[in-house]
Amino acid sequence: MFFLFFRTVLAASILGVVCCIVYAKPVGGVNLEKLSDWSIVLDASASPAEAYAAEELQRLLAEASYGVYTFLEDYLGIRFLTHDHTFVPKVGGCRVIGPVDRTVRPPLQFRWSYYGVNQQKPEFGARLRVNAVSDDPRLGGRTGLGLVTHSFHEQLPAEEYGEDHPEYYALVDGIRKLDGFYDGPQLCLSNPEVLKRVTTAVLEQLAVNPAARNVSVSQTDHDNYCRCEPCAAIDEREGSPMGSILTFVNAVADEVAKARPDVSVGIL
Numbered sequence: 411m412f413f414l415f416f417r418t419v420l421a422a423s424i425l426g427v428v429c430c431i432v433y434a435k436p437v438g439g440v441n442l443e444k445l446s447d448w449s450i451v452l453d454a455s456a457s458p459a460e461a462y463a464a465e466e467l468q469r470l471l472a473e474a475s476y477g478v479y480t481f482l483e484d485y486l487g488i489r490f491l492t493h494d495h496t497f498v499p500k501v502g503g504c505r506v507i508g509p510v511d512r513t514v515r516p517p518l519q520f521r522w523s524y525y526g527v528n529q530q531k532p533e534f535g536a537r538l539r540v541n542a543v544s545d546d547p548r549l550g551g552r553t554g555l556g557l558v559t560h561s562f563h564e565q566l567p568a569e570e571y572g573e574d575h576p577e578y579y580a581l582v583d584g585i586r587k588l589d590g591f592y593d594g595p596q597l598c599l600s601n602p603e604v605l606k607r608v609t610t611a612v613l614e615q616l617a618v619n620p621a622a623r624n625v626s627v628s629q630t631d632h633d634n635y636c637r638c639e640p641c642a643a644i645d646e647r648e649g650s651p652m653g654s655i656l657t658f659v660n661a662v663a664d665e666v667a668k669a670r671p672d673v674s675v676g677i678l
């Protein structure tokens with residue numbers, strides 16, 4: 411969760427709009443009278459800025475840029491309509507705004523509309539406070555939350571294990587399926603070795619991405635799920651093929667919770 415602090419006082423010259431400093435008093439130890447044009451004050455008085463770790467600095471940078479865009483929209487009426495068209499209303503030569511003392515708590519931590527232009531024009535995505543498409547801290551950076559998507563084909567690829575271990579994969583119509591749709595076969599989710607290998611792969615994914623705040627443990631994109639006896643028994647007991655999936659994913663999540671209690675496990 412990040413908090414966007416707006417003890418904001420600014421004298422800005424941006425997009426042709428001139429704002430003036432509207433109040434000047436010490437906030438968080440900062441003498442606002444000494445601020446130059448185009449200044450944003452984030453209330454981070456609990457810790458000196460230089461003590462922040464890189465991750466924290468990136469978060470603060472993101473908050474600052476999102477803060478600017480929020481200010482421009484909410485207080486100056488600017489609208490970011492398309493990547494090449496920003497509506498800027500006339501505000502006159504000098505306009506008093508404020509005092510502004512506002513805290514914005516975004517209701518969504520992961521913001522991505524999956525709208526193509528956000529990726530193609532990440533600077534436009536940043537204006538919309540999309541926080542999942544660019545690593546550039548000047549554009550707000552990327553949240554540690556990722557899209558939850560199909561993952562079994564990466565965590566236990568049939569191309570790598572299928573020949574020696576067909577029993578890792580779904581039994582359908584009496585045969586172990588080693589392919590399926592575009593992202594490979596489903597797994598035999600009651601096989602303890604499958605659980606061990608997928609868990610290891612997931613923990614390795616997290617080890618190389620310590621900033622990650624979630625991880626996908628998701629079936630592949632078709633219904634050729636495993637009908638072997640143990641898998642079928644779980645599905646029968648739970649009343650749905652989701653039974654074997656949830657049992658499996660929860661077992662992986664139990665191990666993830668031990669190693670990375672800050673990480674959520676997502677499934678499709």
Ligand SMILES: [Zn+2]
Pocket residue numbers: 580581597598599600601636637638639640641642
């Ligand atoms: Zn099975």
